[in-house]
Amino acid sequence: MIAENYITNTCSIFNDTVHKNDLNAFENKGADLSAFLLSAYQHFQFHYPKFYKMDNLSKLGWLASEILLKDDFSKYNYQPEEIGVVLANSNSSLDNDLKYSDTLKDIPSPSVFVYTLPNIVIGEICIRNNFKGEHAFFIQESFNAGFIAQQVNYLLDNNILQACICGWVDVLEQHYKATLFLVEKKKEEKSLLFSAENMERIFNKA
Amino acid sequence: MSVKDVFIVIDNILSPLGKTTAENFGQLKNNISGVKLHNDESLSSTPFYASLFDKDEILIADGSEFTKFEQLLIASISVALQNTAIDIKDKKTILIISSTKGNISLLETEANSPALENRIAMSTSAKLVAGHFGFQNQPVTISNACISGVMALLTGMRLLRTGEYENAVICGADVISKFIVSGFQSFQALSNDICKPFDKARTGLNLGEGAATVVLSTNKRFEGNIKIKGGAVSNDANHISGPSRTGEELAYAIKKAMKDADLGSNNIDFISAHGTATIYNDEMEANAIGLAGLQDVPLNSLKGYYGHTLGAAGLIESVISIHSLKESLLIATPGFEHLGVTSPVNVCASLTHINAGNFLKTASGFGGCNAAVVIGK
CATH class of the missing domain: 3.40.47.10 (Thiolase/Chalcone synthase)
Structure with a gap:
């Protein structure tokens, strides 16, 4: 029989608010997205100079992953290859594609071009944490929790991974939403069963 | 966990070198390359080497409602499915699409609007292509840079191993646009000649357009494939x-x-x-x-x-x-x-x-x- 997997932490960033697990962790109403992301970065006292050069999709995903992992997750419990990242969104990297497209009239910038791929946010999270395991970026019309759960369960149940960050990170201009789940094989007091129903409930609450 | 065998049923390549796998393999056997020098202001202000379809090449008949990216997907899948007994409309069949930039060339020809943003989305293309053929399940779309195509094969294999699906139709495509050419130029990653993989004198890559389809199945009638x-x-x-x-x-x-x-x-x-x-x-x-x-x-x-x-x-x-x-x-x-x-x-x-x-x-x-x-x- 296949062992069950558990959601050990969650983080949602949506509607000017950061939620860590069930708690409202930060709020900054009325700022535009770039200012909001910077204010969250400052609020949590992160120090990571690479943050400033990221596009908004990577900033949003990177922030959500930092907040997701910051309290009680120790990556040293796992080998780098045992931790993976499986993400999805509906707008791919279009937010930054529009910005890159604008530079075509002038001089195209390699530092903007590199963010014209949705999986760069996965690369940023992997670089930050030295995660070297399986990863994938899927494009979905809307959050398909069942599909993500199936992909992540395959990776965990076949011992390809021992822990996985998964969820949704989407940005298009001022519209944005991130909901990340940390999925592990161990059950802790606050753990939730890793299921499409629980993912959807948390995603929709945000 | 017992691992099911995943068989390759049929495949197609649609490229500037040909519209079937046989045509493509024949050209490669004869050492014919699709990479040529292109002088096209709509793609680059300087000449560059790439493997591109002719601008007037008709990919599918009556394709006006589809973008070039979608036409590539449809054309390649159509040829692949011509001689298969795979039931597209079966609930056990899934469509998987891979692309890095999909419809991004639309940014160069259309004015930006919410409708355009929705038209560009790869999920829109996936839905249109799935609808064209009558796939019953929501398609899976992968966009993971240059490993997208290999990842699509791997994702198909794994989805079939779980037993949830019996057949997977996997198709990848990309269209070369000014957006893409300029980006690789900005990285100084383009070769000023036909590229030279693993060679001492290599200086960079060539870009290319194309699509390919692989149909996978766990059905025992394909045993031996x-x-x-x-x-x-x-x-x-x-x-x-x-x-x-x-x-x-x-x-x-x-x-x-x-x-x-x-x-x-x-x-x-x-x-x-x-x-x-x-x-x-x-x-x-x-x-x-x-x-x-x-x-x-x-x-x-x-x-x-x-x-x-x-x-x-x-x-x-x-x-x-x-x-x-x-x-x-x-x-x-x-x-x-x-x-x-x-x-x-x-x-x-x-x-x-x-x-x-x-x-x-x-x-x-x-x-x-x-x-x-x-x-x-």
């Missing part, structure tokens, strides 16, 4: 636009893919490399192949025939390699003359007869991603 036996993905965790310094992470994916296939390095008869002909990719890839114990295994890169077809590359190159297994002919690596990587690899420079049972397909891309699959008899 070539199988997709295993695969894996890894991340360098090093740099978003430069590959690993050591190649250890790609080597890890290769080793995991061989283990998943229950095969050792002595069972791999040739390698279809990513081989983009950039200085850093080929150096890293050669290191990885050495670390995986495959330095003596014959290897080719098809980028000199097709250019780098981005989200289609892994599929196009896998299909050619599947036909190499069938015809016992390893395709050459055009542009290769003198080995120019630190860790030696066995580059196949000319068409070679080979008695092969299994091959390894590798891919790497921006974001530090690496993928490997093993396909064999």
